[in-house]
Amino acid sequence: xxxxxxxxxxxxxxxxxxxxxxxxxxxxxxxxxxxxxxxxxxxxxxxxxxxxxxxxxxxxxxxxxxxxxxxxxxxxxxxxxxxxxxxxxxxxxxxxxxxxxxxxxxxxxxxxxxxxxxxxxxxxxxxxxxxxxxxxxxxxxxxxxxxxxxxxxxxxxxxxxxxxxxxxxxxxxxxxxxxxxxxxxxxxxxxxxxxxxxxxxxxxxxxxxxxxxxxxxx
Numbered sequence: 001x002x003x004x005x006x007x008x009x010x011x012x013x014x015x016x017x018x019x020x021x022x023x024x025x026x027x028x029x030x031x032x033x034x035x036x037x038x039x040x041x042x043x044x045x046x047x048x049x050x051x052x053x054x055x056x057x058x059x060x061x062x063x064x065x066x067x068x069x070x071x072x073x074x075x076x077x078x079x080x081x082x083x084x085x086x087x088x089x090x091x092x093x094x095x096x097x098x099x100x101x102x103x104x105x106x107x108x109x110x111x112x113x114x115x116x117x118x119x120x121x122x123x124x125x126x127x128x129x130x131x132x133x134x135x136x137x138x139x140x141x142x143x144x145x146x147x148x149x150x151x152x153x154x155x156x157x158x159x160x161x162x163x164x165x166x167x168x169x170x171x172x173x174x175x176x177x178x179x180x181x182x183x184x185x186x187x188x189x190x191x192x193x194x195x196x197x198x199x200x201x202x203x204x205x206x207x208x209x210x211x212x213x214x215x216x217x218x
Contacts, residue, residue: 001064002159002192003029003052008061010047021047023215024061031159034183034193036203039212045196046164048212052194053086053162054078065160083112087153087161087191089182091168093145095137101148102133109155116155123151127181143174150182154189161186163195167202179205 010022021044029035039045050056051063054070063071070081087108095104105124109115124130127147137145146166153161166182167175179202186193195206203209210217 001028002031002033002066003194004062004064005048005052006062006064008048008051008058008063010044010051010056010058020215022051022058025212025215025217026061027210027217029160029192029194031192032187032190033208034186034195034206036206036209037194037196037212038198038200038203038209041198043212044215045212049162049164049194049196053088053160054082083108084114084156085159087156087158089146089149089153089161089163089166091165093137093142093149093169095145095148095152097137100134100136101129101140101144104137104148105129105133105151106155108152109157112156114156116157119157120151120155123154123185126185127151142170143178146170146178147181150178150185154185154191157189157191159191161191161193163193165196165198167197167199175202 005025005027007024007026008022009024011018011020025048037045037048051058057071062069065085070078073081106115106120124133127150129147132140132144167178170178197203
């Protein structure tokens with residue numbers, strides 16, 4: 001078991017008092033497994049994803065990665081965990097405008113001290129980016145930018161890929177192609193994939209699916 005959430009709860013303060021988003025959520029994800037997380041807008045899918053990636057802390061419960069509770073880590077150790085163990089792909093591509101595609105693709109791996117030029121070149125080829133590495137984000141289509149973002153997430157060979165509506169800004173054909181690449185590459189690296197999506201069709205392409213409603217998983 002790579003990732004496990006055990007009785008995790010999370011609330012946010014509002015003008016009308018605390019709003020419970022997650023109510024004792026438990027789930028697990030094995031290395032190499034792909035899991036789709038579905039649910040209505042505002043159901044807490046992104047919150048769960050952020051907790052799994054150490055981007056936020058739960059109010060209660062444990063977030064275990066390789067048996068270690070990351071919720072109890074200090075800020076420096078938590079930052080190291082995010083750099084070394086997690087790859088993130090968001091709906092917004094979040095590329096750095098001042099860096100070309102090649103530098104964007106290698107950015108996370110360099111931060112983690114794991115840059116491998118040969119692996120980055122292989123990723124670029126698999127993603128159809130080899131001839132586009134000198135271009136800047138504004139010179140790329142949406143699908144091309146998202147492929148750079150996927151390459152960036154995988155360049156450091158993290159054990160866990162977290163994807164939040166990764167095809168939400170793409171048309172269906174481009175989105176399907178991008179998902180094909182992400183599934184193939186995560187399978188090749190042995191990374192686990194946890195993907196938030198509103199699409200039952202896309203969710204059906206992953207190995208397993210959970211639905212979040214009323215702060216609980218079904």
